[in-house]
Amino acid sequence: MGLALTPSLSRDDDARRLDAQDLRARIRSGAHDSLTTGLAPGMVQLNLAILPKAWAGNFKHFCELNPKPCPLVSMTEPGNPIFPSGIGDDLDVRSDAPRYLVFCNGILADEVTDITKLWEDDFVAFGMGCSYSFEEALVSGGLSLRHIEQKTKVPLYVTDIATEPSGPFHGPTIVSMRPFLPEDAVRAIEITAKYPRVHGTPVHFGNPKMIGIDDIADPYSGAPPVIHVNEVPVFWACGVTPQIIVEHAKPPICITHKPGHMLITDRLNTELAN
Amino acid sequence: MGLALTPSLSRDDDARRLDAQDLRARIRSGAHDSLTTGLAPGMVQLNLAILPKAWAGNFKHFCELNPKPCPLVSMTEPGNPIFPSGIGDDLDVRSDAPRYLVFCNGILADEVTDITKLWEDDFVAFGMGCSYSFEEALVSGGLSLRHIEQKTKVPLYVTDIATEPSGPFHGPTIVSMRPFLPEDAVRAIEITAKYPRVHGTPVHFGNPKMIGIDDIADPYSGAPPVIHVNEVPVFWACGVTPQIIVEHAKPPICITHKPGHMLITDRLNTELAN
Numbered sequence: 001m002g003l004a005l006t007p008s009l010s011r012d013d014d015a016r017r018l019d020a021q022d023l024r025a026r027i028r029s030g031a032h033d034s035l036t037t038g039l040a041p042g043m044v045q046l047n048l049a050i051l052p053k054a055w056a057g058n059f060k061h062f063c064e065l066n067p068k069p070c071p072l073v074s075m076t077e078p079g080n081p082i083f084p085s086g087i088g089d090d091l092d093v094r095s096d097a098p099r100y101l102v103f104c105n106g107i108l109a110d111e112v113t114d115i116t117k118l119w120e121d122d123f124v125a126f127g128m129g130c131s132y133s134f135e136e137a138l139v140s141g142g143l144s145l146r147h148i149e150q151k152t153k154v155p156l157y158v159t160d161i162a163t164e165p166s167g168p169f170h171g172p173t174i175v176s177m178r179p180f181l182p183e184d185a186v187r188a189i190e191i192t193a194k195y196p197r198v199h200g201t202p203v204h205f206g207n208p209k210m211i212g213i214d215d216i217a218d219p220y221s222g223a224p225p226v227i228h229v230n231e232v233p234v235f236w237a238c239g240v241t242p243q244i245i246v247e248h249a250k251p252p253i254c255i256t257h258k259p260g261h262m263l264i265t266d267r268l269n270t271e272l273a274n
Numbered sequence: 275m276g277l278a279l280t281p282s283l284s285r286d287d288d289a290r291r292l293d294a295q296d297l298r299a300r301i302r303s304g305a306h307d308s309l310t311t312g313l314a315p316g317m318v319q320l321n322l323a324i325l326p327k328a329w330a331g332n333f334k335h336f337c338e339l340n341p342k343p344c345p346l347v348s349m350t351e352p353g354n355p356i357f358p359s360g361i362g363d364d365l366d367v368r369s370d371a372p373r374y375l376v377f378c379n380g381i382l383a384d385e386v387t388d389i390t391k392l393w394e395d396d397f398v399a400f401g402m403g404c405s406y407s408f409e410e411a412l413v414s415g416g417l418s419l420r421h422i423e424q425k426t427k428v429p430l431y432v433t434d435i436a437t438e439p440s441g442p443f444h445g446p447t448i449v450s451m452r453p454f455l456p457e458d459a460v461r462a463i464e465i466t467a468k469y470p471r472v473h474g475t476p477v478h479f480g481n482p483k484m485i486g487i488d489d490i491a492d493p494y495s496g497a498p499p500v501i502h503v504n505e506v507p508v509f510w511a512c513g514v515t516p517q518i519i520v521e522h523a524k525p526p527i528c529i530t531h532k533p534g535h536m537l538i539t540d541r542l543n544t545e546l547a548n
Contacts, residue, residue, distance in 0.1 A: 182478050182479050182480045182481070182484065183477065183478060185479070186463055186475050186476050186477075186478075186479065187475075189460055189463040189464060189467075189475075190463060190464075190467040190475050193463075193464040193467055201460050201461075201463075201464050202460050203457065203460075204456050204457060204460075205456050205459070205460065206456045206480065206506055207456070207504065210456065210504055230481065230484055232480055
């Protein structure tokens with residue numbers, strides 16, 4: 001999987017790339033080990049899942065079957081911790097995310113800032129697009145996001161929309177919710193349609209019960225939503241989906257980024273647009 | 275205004291063009307003077323408005339200000355009844371639509387099959403995209419349209435969404451409504467986003483009262499809609515808008531196509547897509 005590069009980039013874009021590389025160097029050195037939310041604006045940040053090769057084929061197929069929750073942007077060759085250069089310069093999955101969660105047989109075993117000592121020569125890393133990219137596009141498009149207005153975390157819900165299974169990987173789609181007036185929801189759908197590699201268009205809007213959400217006021221995670229009169233809740237597939245599904249599949253080992261502590265790439269969000 | 279042509283076209287596309295030209299020749303000769311609905315499948319059909327040059331500048335600006343209800347695809351030079359070749363080969367606005375309505379000071383004065391004798395050397399013709407094009411794209415995208423299922427006319431409504439005025443041209447946006455399940459509505463928005471020259475994305479979905487429609491069961495024209503459980507009404511700006519607004523502006527003379535009796539071009543609907 002590679003990224004098509006846009007042919008011409010501005011000096012601002014070059015500066016952004018340098019900022020991203022500088023931030024990544026600080027993360028690699030251990031000088032930055034906290035959230036990446038809002039950092040390296042304009043740059044693609046990736047969700048991570050690292051699995052032994054024996055599990056990687058099924059997981060790759062799972063991503064292909066479920067592009068909305070699992071938009072695969074880049075993956076490594078077995079045993080090679082460096083991502084293909086299309087996504088970044090010398091991007092080492094062992095050290096370049098601020099924090100990692102280590103799951104053994106599906107159980108959280110450790111939280112670390114570097115996985116170099118845990119790396120095995122059959123590990124495969126998957127980098128998946130995250131909603132930061134489309135949220136930036138929504139804001140650039142003039143839309144206001146409630147959870148940013150309210151300085152809260154976006155609410156997530158477990159739905160009854162089953163993912164397409166692949167081997168041991170199966171389970172429900174997790175969604176994030178952002179409320180909009182209908183005309184803004186149309187615009188949000190139009191914008192996210194351009195970003196299939198960061199979850200793409202919503203899976204639903206309007207009636208939470210239609211996708212198995214009994215109580216919109218009681219999210220699985222994040223803050224209870226504030227939905228104004230005439231607004232409709234709009235639901236996008238969320239990158240937490242593969243994380244939970246991988247945990248439930250109980251591989252002997254699985255390493256993910258810690259939520260909010262993403263892998264920063266050298267690609268602009270706008271380069272992900274169709 | 276011109277159309278960007280796609281670089282390669284199939285033999286089927288050539289055949290479609292020939293079919294369109296053949297149909298237009300029959301319309302020009304008077305052999306076909308009825309509806310064009312469903313004819314020349316795949317080809318762009320245009321809404322028409324013909325105005326004296328003194329009124330044309332304001333109307334062109336009106337179209338530019340209101341691209342959703344008035345998506346201008348092509349217009350003629352004053353006095354020249356032939357559309358620019360980008361939209362069709364020898365496309366004569368005086369004879370190539372099956373039926374025309376003639377309005378004098380905003381009052382319907384006549385219905386004719388040819389306007390050659392009425393043509394003046396200061397007339398300007400405007401060709402605007404129509405929803406037949408995006409409906410074809412929706413059906414190709416696997417969506418079912420209720421008014422086609424039911425073999426009825428799509429319901430139209432007068433909204434309280436004001437158009438942006440230009441000189442004598444002002445008034446409410448008229449919309450057409452198609453009901454969909456939410457996930458299909460998302461898909462419909464995604465598809466119509468690619469067709470800004472045939473009304474583009476919806477102006478609203480969900481709550482008719484939010485756009486000044488008091489009773490969804492009582493359309494301005496067309497059949498009362500059948501909306502199933504869990505479906506939401508989705509509203510697109512409609513090409514009837516400019517027709518009514520031009521009538522209300524009461525120019526000394528204005529000629530339009532008769533609804534459903536459109537100008538068939540040599541352009542494929544797919545060529546209108548972004």
